[in-house]
Amino acid sequence: MTARKVELIEVSPRDGLQNEPEILSTETKVELINRAVAAGVRRIEVASFVNPKRVPQMADAEAVMAALPARDDVTYIGLALNMRGLDRAIAAGCREVNYAVVASDIFSERNQGTSIEQAIAVGADMIKTAHDAGVRFTITFSAVFGCPFQGEVRPERVLEVVAAGLAAGPDEIALADTIGVAVPSQVADMFTEVAKLAPGARLRGHFHNTRNTGIANAYAAIEAGAAALDASIGGFGGCPFAPAATGNVPSEDLVYMLNRMGIETGVDIDGLIETADWLGQQLGKPGPAMLGRAGNFPPAELLGN
Numbered sequence: 660m661t662a663r664k665v666e667l668i669e670v671s672p673r674d675g676l677q678n679e680p681e682i683l684s685t686e687t688k689v690e691l692i693n694r695a696v697a698a699g700v701r702r703i704e705v706a707s708f709v710n711p712k713r714v715p716q717m718a719d720a721e722a723v724m725a726a727l728p729a730r731d732d733v734t735y736i737g738l739a740l741n742m743r744g745l746d747r748a749i750a751a752g753c754r755e756v757n758y759a760v761v762a763s764d765i766f767s768e769r770n771q772g773t774s775i776e777q778a779i780a781v782g783a784d785m786i787k788t789a790h791d792a793g794v795r796f797t798i799t800f801s802a803v804f805g806c807p808f809q810g811e812v813r814p815e816r817v818l819e820v821v822a823a824g825l826a827a828g829p830d831e832i833a834l835a836d837t838i839g840v841a842v843p844s845q846v847a848d849m850f851t852e853v854a855k856l857a858p859g860a861r862l863r864g865h866f867h868n869t870r871n872t873g874i875a876n877a878y879a880a881i882e883a884g885a886a887a888l889d890a891s892i893g894g895f896g897g898c899p900f901a902p903a904a905t906g907n908v909p910s911e912d913l914v915y916m917l918n919r920m921g922i923e924t925g926v927d928i929d930g931l932i933e934t935a936d937w938l939g940q941q942l943g944k945p946g947p948a949m950l951g952r953a954g955n956f957p958p959a960e961l962l963g964n
């Protein structure tokens with residue numbers, strides 16, 4: 660059953676910018692985050708606490724956090740991939756951390772240099788530390804719908820991995836189409852199966868529009884009960900395994916669809932469009948999102964009639 664409310668988690672400052680060749684200043688990143696919050700976003704992934712040598716776009720994670728206004732009603736999320744990253748995120752003041760576990764064995768071994776079981780064990784330790792510090796913890800299972808190294812990922816294996824991750828006690832789990840290969844039928848099946856594994860758990864979807872199926876996948880996820888969706892203003896970002904690809908599902912396109920379906924997000928669509936336009940100027944190119952080009956519907960001038 661479709662929820663009448665879906666939470667939008669803005670990921671442009673992290674997933675969006677991380678895949679852009681242009682590195683924005685700390686000040687510009689902070690303005691992006693403040694603009695998203697002004698548009699009504701209440702959970703936002705602001706930085707990645709990873710090795711700055713590996714991800715130079717995220718080297719100023721601490722400085723970004725330090726410059727953000729403290730607000731009780733806004734959650735700034737930090738991505739952390741190990742205990743050191745978690746410690747940095749907590750020290751920087753993040754009240755929520757997102758940790759990724761790859762659901763493909765070959766991807767995990769080859770790209771992360773660890774087995775899935777080991778990654779879950781690390782996550783379990785991180786969850787204890789996070790909870791001791793009063794920090795909420797999400798596990799994002801990545802490459803759930805396809806892997807750049809092994810191709811199809813067996814759904815049975817994904818469910819085994821998700822079950823093991825759930826046992827570690829995260830506050831939320833996300834299923835991610837990291838490389839943008841999923842199709843809606845696959846998304847519907849996987850969210851339905853995961854919901855059976857974890858009755859009552861908050862499920863979150865993370866889709867990339869790499870092959871133009873992102874918004875259809877987002878729809879399939881909410882129809883199958885997802886409570887939250889990640890999205891990126893302007894659709895900025897990319898895919899590390901498809902260099903010419905577009906980014907995450909665009910926030911404004913997603914909110915447009917949800918609005919017209921009568922599903923509330925609490926986010927102002929005009930604020931998103933303006934911010935996408937502004938971000939395009941900062942990055943020197945327009946984002947792939949469609950709504951800013953076509954305009955909202957019905958147009959504002961007809962709404963008062």
Ligand code: ZN
Binds near residue numbers: 907
């Ligand atoms: Zn992503």
